[in-house]
Amino acid sequence: MNIDHLKLLVCPVSQRPLRISDASEVESGVVMSGSLICDQNGKEYPIIGGIPRFVERENYASGFGLEWVNHAKTQYDSYSGINASEKRFYEQTHWGRDLKGQLVLEVGSGSGRFTEQAALTGATVVSLDYSYAVEANFKSNGHRSNVLIVQADIFAMPFPRGCFDKVFCFGMLQHTPDPKAAFNALPAFLKPGGMLCADIYKATLLRTLLNTKHYVRPFTRNIEPEKLYAAVVKYIDFMWPLASLIRKLPKGHGINWRLLIADYSSLGLKGEILKEWAYLDTFDMLSPKYDLHVSEQTFRSWVVESGLSDIETELTGHGVVARARKAA
Template sequence: MSDLKRYEKIKDAFFKKIEHKEEKLYLDNKNLNLIKNSIPNFISDDLDNLTNKMSEFYDEVRFPNYDDCEDYASLYDKGIKNLFTKRIDQELSYGTNTLELGCGTGQLSLFLARGNRNIFSVDISNGSLILGEKFRIENDIKNVYFMKMDVFDLKFKKNYFDFTISNGVLHHTKDARKAFNSLVEVTKPGGLIVIGLYHKYGRFFTKVKQKLARLLGKNIFFLDQTSLKIKSKDKRNAWVTDQFLNPHETLHLPSQTMQWFKEEGVEFVNLIPHSDDISKPLFQTREEPKLSFINEFLMLFNMNQIQEGGFFVIIGRKNKY
């Protein structure tokens, strides 16, 4: 199937705004700007300075790379070894319309390609998208669609996606709150939204290492336990650069994020690591936790939380009314 026909198949997911009217964006030879002849570029105007800086940063970093993924079988094995991604794969329905915002090199999107899901993988980094598209072509995966798009100008129809995920991305944008709103708009009522953010308190040790990295550069890996476990030099350099030399990040608290949910009409489902119970399905609604300062601080005593740079994931379901 030609690239053009692939995108013609899913053109109804898109719209563009012309004089405040919504018009379908038909992907033909006249208006389809392609990167490397296969990846649609929907960024028509210049990016703001910060977004452009982040785009250039990840063009160089290309995190994560495919050193440990020779084919789809090895990528899938990697995915099921991670409990979080394994459970997403197990619980997402057949044929789900999925958006991954900030897909990077696309490994999660490609992992979730089973089950005839339609997966739209959006990023602002040409280099990262090219890596993901190369793997997609080599492994003949037809239902993952890589594209360059700005979170603040998403070209999708409103209320379109069954499942929207942005894991470790919003805190690298100029306005995480506004970016979250963009995700809610394109998620259908009853659809699931998953976001992963840096924890304000859990990022303390990483912040110290970031200051040291200004002096040590990539040699900061000698002081980082996670980096020392990475065997591939290229993958280690990508991790170190992403964690300690990143030009922009913001820090957040689960209580703040839950307030975003309330303001945008998103029902709380799960908070990891705080309220997740491994015996329950990932998307089964939990009782909303009471997040005092003490409770949010106690999240940090989960050692994985500290080693991974103070990361938390919150899951919600967009209200139907």
């Protein structure tokens, strides 16, 4: 972590500032190892591999750690050659491209494909994830002087309240044990007048009935991530010749999804990259410990109850997105 970013962190228990102790491997103001100490309660949080850690490295989200370390670049636009991450970031947030001078919080960052997008706006970006996916994000974005990456829990975030101009949370609420409580953890970190953007998987009866993962994940979510990942790779490799034929049929990619082959050919992906996305997203379908889908109406009611204003909700290809503002 960059020493200048210390002021963005507090002890998640006492809410008091932290100090750096035993800093070693300091290179141009970046502390690669050491600890953060709260003088009020004596709690100590290690900095490992340049990343402040407020939770154990391994936890219920370790499957995501494995997924994003194995696929650290797969969904980055610069790697895949399509602009899916940039498009989703701007289409969902409706934020401008120049956020210089603003402080942005990203919750549930995974490999950091949206961290990159937020950082390119010139904002200072604080990016949090519960899993060791933060290590993949650090490899891609840790060199940026406007990015701070931490491993922490949405339910105990180590930041001062009321200090962020913008907060976004993509693709993660459904993967927590209590998505409504996770959503409710976000507004406290916004400044008055600050903007929030979050999304969640959408639920409809038909989608639930037709989505094969709902029948299979209850069995696969308890398999050790390494074993499940190896099985997914074998399955995709075995099915790929057939999937490639099915894809040529009208709506063929939809049939592939029913066969538990994450098929992103509709995004224009081809060849090996298409297959990489299939490994990644098939594992992503089957591994999460938690995966709750909600209706647009339910998600909207959470935003309304949170007291935010200027609320907009919208159905997208990824689920339901909500945008809202904290009263000034």
